[in-house]
Amino acid sequence: MRDASGLLGRVVLASAVALIAGCATTVQGTPVSIFADPYRVAGMPAVDGDTGLRPDASGPVRVVLGTDGGETDEFGRTAISDIEEFWDTAYGETFDGEFTPVAGVLSWDSDGVNTAFCGGDTVGVVNAGYCGSENTIGWDRGVLMPSLREANGDMGVTMVLAHEYGHAVADQAGIAADDTPTLVSEQQADCLAGAYMRWVAEGRSPRFTLSTGDGLNSVLSAMIAFRDPLMNEGDFAVGDDEHGSAFERVSAFQFGFTDGAPACAAIDEAEVEQRRGDLPVLLPADESGELAIDEGSIRGFADAMEVLFEPADPPELSFATGGTDCRDSKSRDPAVYCPADNTVAVDLAALQELSTPSEEGDLATGDNSAYSVVVSRYALALQRERGVTLDTAQAALRTACLTGVATAKMASPVTTPDGNSIVITAGDLDEAVSGLLTNGFAASDVNGATVPSGFSRIDAFRIGVLGDEDRCFSRFA
Known part of the structure; x- marks a missing residue:
């Protein structure tokens, strides 16, 4: 007040x-490392x-x-x-x-x-x-x-x-x-x-x-x-x-x-x-804004990414049992991008756990705590198609930025080939921001390595939300 x-x-x-x-x-x-110095936040x-x-x-x-x-x-x-x-x-x-x-x-x-x-x-x-x-x-x-x-x-x-x-x-x-x-x-x-x-x-x-x-x-x-x-x-x-x-x-x-x-x-x-802009502020009447984390919903987000970015070689989606396993990635995160076979492998149980709110509830936790991580692995596939490196700090922040771009694009319903629609709701950006601060999964490179500053991770995501794909590639070159 x-x-x-x-x-x-x-x-x-x-x-x-x-x-x-x-x-x-x-x-x-x-x-x-972030650019020339491995530990930078807002120039410090x-x-x-x-x-x-x-x-x-x-x-x-x-x-x-x-x-x-x-x-x-x-x-x-x-x-x-x-x-x-x-x-x-x-x-x-x-x-x-x-x-x-x-x-x-x-x-x-x-x-x-x-x-x-x-x-x-x-x-x-x-x-x-x-x-x-x-x-x-x-x-x-x-x-x-x-x-x-x-x-x-x-x-x-x-x-x-x-x-x-x-x-x-x-x-x-x-x-x-x-x-x-x-x-x-x-x-x-x-x-x-x-x-x-x-x-x-x-x-x-x-x-x-x-x-x-x-x-x-x-x-x-x-x-x-x-x-x-x-x-x-x-x-x-x-x-x-x-x-x-x-x-x-x-x-x-x-x-x-x-x-x-x-x-x-x-x-x-x-x-x-x-x-x-067009980012959602209010939930639809009588709706929670939460979409159950299951194979169908994750496939829906994968399809939405293909609709939004039209990759020439879209990655395949696979569901791991007991954790992901990718021979050319050191990541053990809930979702992993495997460049060698162009696959996004997800651990469904781990994603479900990631989206479960804590008893305290101060940080925003919900479905987009998980979906933003899946989207970020597709962002790595987009980078692979551009021929940029995937195992650097620049890649980690570029991934956060592209995840922001995708999130903003999904403020308008995205119709997938099966006729369903994917759209973010009020609170989804807050869930992504909370995840970027606490675990950094959506701002990690192909090996699951993130940058040390939560400030920098959120900043990169915001650049994407308020910008576009080309801005991410130029800013985090």
């Missing part, structure tokens, strides 16, 4: 505490390492109203102080005038005595927000902040506050106004949070560190968790307080992290609509 809604409009406690499970998944395969070395509050962190300078003086609010003070130090310099590099800090920073306990924030009561408000009418930022120290910090570390909390401060910056800069749609203002704030996180990742923050490997992956995991819930056409709440899908919110964050605040200034209603 713009007034006291911000990033966490839909979050309940379970959404916060389950983030560790998503971000702790070990990426399958062996990291391989992609490495695991220290993430969070520095042991020698500069002290906070911001005053918090309503504080209990405890550790949680002290951390919030520190984060706000750091964010303001960033914008004190960065603001004037993009926007006119000088940066002015928000008028006030407040804290409350959602389980404690009622106080006021943005004209409303705080009892039961497990949230953080920016209040535009009062130019203040506030947070729940009782439930939300400790849960976020426990689940997603220091940078989970810091990202939330950077997002809320992004609203204040957007207001001050004039890129957001009272009539700006929530969908636009939220993604502006996501983007501005990304610009701040880049500053931290570059080692310029006197209070925090952020590794570009596991640290940044954890931040992206949190972004995915804060996606809009799936809704059906005709639901009474359609269009209310819309923040964006995981794909959209991660994209906005990546714009800021990669290109800085100028990219955020370019986010407006037209840009969001252009980026969304």
Whole structure:
């Protein structure tokens, strides 16, 4: 919400505490080089390492109203102080005038005595927000902040506050106004949070560190968790307080992290609509959007790939029992491309398991968690036909990109030779993005090797969704 809604409009406690499970998944395969350097993310070395509050962190300078003086609010003070130090310099590099800090920073306990924030009561408000009418930022120290910090570390909390401060910056800069749609203002704030996180990742923050490997992956995991819930056409709440899908919110964050605040200034209603294009937003009425993973449905996706790309030598599809076996691929992933005999071999049971949601449900899991992996193996067949190498980092990212191209094409129904139609539904892109972050199967080369950065894998997929086949081959040559 713009007034006291911000990033966490839909979050309940379970959404916060389950983030560790998503971000702790070990990426399958062996990291391989990306262009000249094997570890790059948005132009920076992609490495695991220290993430969070520095042991020698500069002290906070911001005053918090309503504080209990405890550790949680002290951390919030520190984060706000750091964010303001960033914008004190960065603001004037993009926007006119000088940066002015928000008028006030407040804290409350959602389980404690009622106080006021943005004209409303705080009892039961497990949230953080920016209040535009009062130019203040506030947070729940009782439930939300400790849960976020426990689940997603220091940078989970810091990202939330950077997002809320992004609203204040957007207001001050004039890129957001009272009539700006929530969908636009939220993604502006996501983007501005990304610009701040880049500053931290570059080692310029006197209070925090952020590794570009596991640290940044954890931040992206949190972004995915804060996606809009799936809704059906005709639901009474359609269009209310819309923040964006995981794909959209991660994209906005990546714009800021990669290109800085100028990219955020370019986010407006037209840009969001252009980026969304024909991608599905709502599920058909009374439908879940899930298609059972079986031999028939997988054959349908294989047929759709042939219709969409018209390969001269389409690969054969085979179903393995007890795992795939391909003599010229080292991959043991749920789906494997075998160049020697031009075959896509799938392990049906493994794909079914891949599409089964976890109990936590914070990361998006469903049928396209599996189908995107199958599509990615057909993407390798397309690359074989072009005569490019299939066992490099470029091939891995090119595969993710082509999977994005295919996914976007399937936003319109694809009629297969048997008369059936294949079409993606709302939530399918989020399932692909979650898989790219946690396992990287759809961004792996012919041997199942992926690149170390979830950011880079998702970025390549997004390039494909918003681009075309030729762009993938030129970008990841």
